[in-house]
Amino acid sequence: MFGVDWSYLLILPIVLGALVAALVLVWWERRVLGWFQDRLGPNRVGWFGVLQALADVIKLVTKDDWVPPFGDRILFILAPVIVAGAMLMSFVVVPLDAHLIIADTNIALLWFLAMSSLAVYGVLLAGLASNNKYALLGGLRSAAQMVTYEVFMGLSLLGVVMLSGSFSLKDVVEAQEEMWFCIPQFVGLVIFVIAGLAETHRLPFDLPEAEHELTAGFHTEYSGMKFGLIMAGEYLALILVSCLIVVLFFGGWLGPGFLPGFVWFGIKVVLVINFFILLRAAIPRPRYDQLMSLGWKILLPLSLLNILVSGAVVLWMAS
């Protein structure tokens, strides 16, 4: 378990790659949203505006990094670190290719769920430490939302675990040689996508930071690079959820042999990310009570039913 092997060398490229991808994604999302909404989007800096991301970073780093004197200093500084750190930790178990994986453990899926449940602390503490009513309301909302959707995010994955017989993401991908799990586990996929949206609090479900109700929700008081870290955490979460959707439901690195596995993985992840951006452009935000009742009254029973049916089919096929 503790032997030094070459997979440790992957840590740095994956961390850097994820951060750069998050940075580029900020620009890409604005560009694609502009296209969906029939306007230009950022297109001035560099080729098609790619360097806009770099310009944003320079702006964030050089901005005044203000800590509210009325808040809780330690927790205020800790919160963005948790948001970004928990997401980066999850990338440890994501298999980019059959051998491109930092840690192939038999609890990989649980590790992802554990890290995403720790990410709640970042948001909660940001809301609490800011000592600002909008931040507090945003923090409360997001805590309730994330805890709720975590429940059936885990439950929706049990069908996949049953079909592959393992929590290890490598085994999950290898079990999809014949058929991607998006077909037998379509219900699980839909529930996971919705739960993933709620976990990353992206636009249809971004009630914790709904700008016209709560200014910016839990990160109202944040500025400079601390705000940058929170934003990086949110985009990392989007990339992470997309990676997991690809790994769990769309066969990970599997694909026709003329391209290497990690290229297929990358193509699929980009497609899923674009789907999330399309959802952002297409769907209006629900009310908070609608979000919660959708979770508890529809998605929870549906995911339980999915587990029951999947289990019955697996047993029936085995006998």
Add this chain to the structure above:
Amino acid sequence: MGYWLFWIAGGIAILSAFAAITRMNASHALIYLVITLLSIAVIFFLLGAPFAAALEIVIYAGAIVVLFLFVVMMLNLGRRAVERERQWLLPGIWVIPAIMAGALFIVLGIALSGSEHEAVIEGTMVGPKEVGRSLLGPYILGVELAAVLLLAALVGAFHLGRRYIEERREK
């Protein structure tokens, strides 16, 4: 290497548990509690129980303490609450719990050192499958009893919540 990691994780667990009970600020105390839980998860992992470690983080750190923190936020405890806590937690209060915990510690030490059949932790891997098998095998009664308890809690919570909603509707 695992040996050293155990001592580090154990030391952090004890220090942060101590901090969790002595902090005046409720939210700081909860964060120390989370650190304790995380280091206990590390110890579980080192003992060869990765499944228990993951569940420790998902359930205790990720769900239960989040709810505690949620309540702390709802109560909106400020600096005044910290002051009040300071008035309540006088040094004299610690005497009796310290004596009781100390006695327990001594008993534990005697039990661990003097027992004839020494409890050795072999460090065999206990994966998710083994946990599932034993939960639905020899420990099925415990699982069923826990299910009944949770159902009772669910019905109770529903009853309380419904009364509150109906009262509001009548107004």
